[in-house]
Amino acid sequence: MREGFHGELAELGQQLAAMCESAATAMEHATSALLTGDLALAEQVITADAELDEQRNECEERAQTLLALQAPVATDLRTVLAALYCTVNIERMGDLAAHIANTVRFSHPARAVPEPLNESFKALGELDTNMADHLCDLITDSADHGFDELNRTDDAVDILHADVLATITGDDWPHDVRVSTNLALLARFYERFADQAVSVAQRLQFAATGSMPVKG
Amino acid sequence: MREGFHGELAELGQQLAAMCESAATAMEHATSALLTGDLALAEQVITADAELDEQRNECEERAQTLLALQAPVATDLRTVLAALYCTVNIERMGDLAAHIANTVRFSHPARAVPEPLNESFKALGELDTNMADHLCDLITDSADHGFDELNRTDDAVDILHADVLATITGDDWPHDVRVSTNLALLARFYERFADQAVSVAQRLQFAATGSMPVKG
Numbered sequence: 001m002r003e004g005f006h007g008e009l010a011e012l013g014q015q016l017a018a019m020c021e022s023a024a025t026a027m028e029h030a031t032s033a034l035l036t037g038d039l040a041l042a043e044q045v046i047t048a049d050a051e052l053d054e055q056r057n058e059c060e061e062r063a064q065t066l067l068a069l070q071a072p073v074a075t076d077l078r079t080v081l082a083a084l085y086c087t088v089n090i091e092r093m094g095d096l097a098a099h100i101a102n103t104v105r106f107s108h109p110a111r112a113v114p115e116p117l118n119e120s121f122k123a124l125g126e127l128d129t130n131m132a133d134h135l136c137d138l139i140t141d142s143a144d145h146g147f148d149e150l151n152r153t154d155d156a157v158d159i160l161h162a163d164v165l166a167t168i169t170g171d172d173w174p175h176d177v178r179v180s181t182n183l184a185l186l187a188r189f190y191e192r193f194a195d196q197a198v199s200v201a202q203r204l205q206f207a208a209t210g211s212m213p214v215k216g
Numbered sequence: 217m218r219e220g221f222h223g224e225l226a227e228l229g230q231q232l233a234a235m236c237e238s239a240a241t242a243m244e245h246a247t248s249a250l251l252t253g254d255l256a257l258a259e260q261v262i263t264a265d266a267e268l269d270e271q272r273n274e275c276e277e278r279a280q281t282l283l284a285l286q287a288p289v290a291t292d293l294r295t296v297l298a299a300l301y302c303t304v305n306i307e308r309m310g311d312l313a314a315h316i317a318n319t320v321r322f323s324h325p326a327r328a329v330p331e332p333l334n335e336s337f338k339a340l341g342e343l344d345t346n347m348a349d350h351l352c353d354l355i356t357d358s359a360d361h362g363f364d365e366l367n368r369t370d371d372a373v374d375i376l377h378a379d380v381l382a383t384i385t386g387d388d389w390p391h392d393v394r395v396s397t398n399l400a401l402l403a404r405f406y407e408r409f410a411d412q413a414v415s416v417a418q419r420l421q422f423a424a425t426g427s428m429p430v431k432g
Contacts, residue, residue, distance in 0.1 A: 064297060071287030081280060081300070088304060169394040177396040178385040184397035185404065 005070045012066065012083050015059045017139040019090040020200075022052045024132035026097035027193060031125025033104045034186070035118055037111050045101035052094035059087045075210070082207035089196040089203075093132060096193045103186055112182050114175055120164050124190040127157050131197035138204050150201040151216045157194040161187045221286045228282065228299050231275045233355040235306040236416075238268045240348035242313035243409060247341025249320045250402070251334055253327050261317035268310035275303045291426070298423035305412040305419075309348060312405045312412070319402055328398050330391055336380050340406040343373050347413035354420055366417040367432045373410040377403045 026045050033042040063084045066072065072080055103112050113121050131153055138146035164187040167173060168180045175183075198215055206212045242261050249258040279300045282288065288296055319328050329337050347369050354362035380403040383389060384396045391399075414431055422428045 064293065067283065067297070068289045068293055073284045077280065077284055081283070084297070084300065085304065088301065165397065169392075169397060173393060175393075177389060177391075177393055180393040181381065181385060181397055181400035184400055188401065188404070 005066070005072065005076065008062070008066055008070075009076070009079060012059065012062050012080070013139050015055065015062065016083055016086055016090070017136045019052060019055045019059065019087065019094075020132050020135040020139065022048065022055060023090050023093040023097065024129050024136070026052070026094050027100075027125060027132060028129045030097040030100040030104070031121065031129070034100055034113055034125070035122060037104065037108065039105065039108050042101040042104035042108075046098050046105070049094050049098040052091060056087045056091040059083065063087075075207070078210065079207045082203040085203045086200045089199045090135075093193050093196045096189045096196070099189045100186060103182055107182065112179075112186065114179065117164060117167060117183065120160055120167075121186070121190070124157060124160050124164075124187070127153055127160070128190055128193045128197070131157075131194055135197060135200050135204075138201060147198075147201040147205040147213045150198050151213075154194045154198045155216060157191055161191040221282070221288065221292065224278070224282055224286075225292070225295060228275065228278050228296070229355050231271065231278065232299055232302055232306070233352045235268060235271050235275065235303065235310075236348050236351040236355065238264065238271060239306050239309040239313065240345050240352070242268070242310050243316075243341060243348060244345045246313040246316040246320070247337065247345070250316055250329060250341070251338060253320065253324065255321065255324050258317040258320035258324075262314050262321070265310050265314040268307060272303045272307040275299065279303075291423070294426065295423045298419040301419045302416045305415045306351075309409050309412045312409045315405045316402060319398055323398065328395075328402065330395065333380060333383065333399065336376055336383075337402070337406070340373060340376050340380075340403070343369055343376070344406055344409045344413070347410055351413055351416050351420075354417060363414075363417040363421040363429045366414050367429075370410045370414045371432060373407055377407040 026048055029041050029048075030045045032038065033045065063080050066080050067077075070076075131150055134146060134150060134153075165184060168175070168183050173180070202213055202215065242264055245257050245264075246261045248254065249261065279296050282296050283293075286292075347366055350362060350366060350369075381400060384391070384399050389396070418429055418431065
């Protein structure tokens with residue numbers, strides 16, 4: 001029974017890691033679509049989001065079946081519950097990437113990001129994608145120092161997010177309110193994606209150690 | 217044992233309802249602070265958010281203890297898991313009210329909302345507050361038709377949110393990018409609050425019926 005349980009738990013981990021991989025790909029593609037105006041790639045991100053929702057349902061069902069049939073306790077219970085919480089966060093990461101892709105679609109044929117901010121959004125996209133990739137590693141390798149690293153990356157994302165807001169609300173910013181509000185919302189999507197990734201790392205660390213690390 | 221379990225479950229429900237009440241109060245106060253520029257009230261919302269986080273921790277611990285000690289199955293398991301998911305959403309509702317209060321603080325002594333949009337934000341605040349209040353009733357009375365009603369209210373919130381965005385990106389909008397990006401983010405906080413409330417209603421309905429209603 002216990003061996004079956006741990007096999008099931010390992011499969012749940014594989015599913016979670018696959019969700020993180022999907023979220024990383026979604027963010028990478030959404031950012032690429034944003035910076036190049038690639039409408040087909042944006043549509044692909046939006047379509048792929050439905051698959052991530054489906055992955056989440058499968059994860060949830062597996063976790064709930066584990067709880068019902070195996071009634072785990074202590075570390076095993078913490079691990080299953082962490083997986084349940086993480087599915088919510090990772091699905092949300094996919095939603096946020098899809099929001100970025102939607103902005104590409106609505107802005108088309110114009111570009112949503114004016115040239116002076118290209119580098120900032122490129123950096124935001126890379127940091128977010130790396131965070132999602134890092135989560136895959138944390139889930140499959142059970143490394144226990146992931147939270148601190150992700151927390152530091154999140155700080156870097158927060159700084160970039162604040163920089164974008166400062167730029168678009170600066171006195172010499174030449175673009176109109178329509179472009180600027182889109183940029184403010186876009187920057188927020190990147191910032192929230194990073195927050196969700198930190199929440200996942202926090203839950204993973206709690207599952208591994210039994211104590212909840214504090215977000216920076 | 218089962219009787220003890222259902223007593224514990226009822227207490228968990230009371231805690232969840234109390235969280236919804238806190239979220240409703242936070243939204244009501246945040247909106248009032250936003251429309252009147254009341255800095256002290258805004259500070260109060262921000263302080264109260266830490267209490268909601270604490271309420272969430274208590275709910276989580278109670279739910280986890282129930283799972284560990286009672287190993288519920290079927291409807292009971294669904295109910296405990298629904299409570300776990302709902303705590304995440306309701307805590308987030310509190311965060312969003314606190315974001316609104318923070319905007320009041322940063323804008324002070326200026327008002328974040330120019331007069332022509334006062335009515336829209338007042339309506340958003342009322343709809344969101346009513347949704348959180350409605351969740352209290354759903355949790356304590358176990359009414360099963362709450363999801364559809366909340367879904368319809370969410371549609372009304374979405375329309376107001378879109379109206380605000382259309383207004384601030386219209387050709388005759390006289391305010392600058394700084395004011396307008398704040399308004400776009402504020403409108404999004406209200407829209408997300410409503411989304412979270414619908415997610416709570418969705419989980420409650422799932423717990424009650426075993427089938428997950430589809431968001432509109």
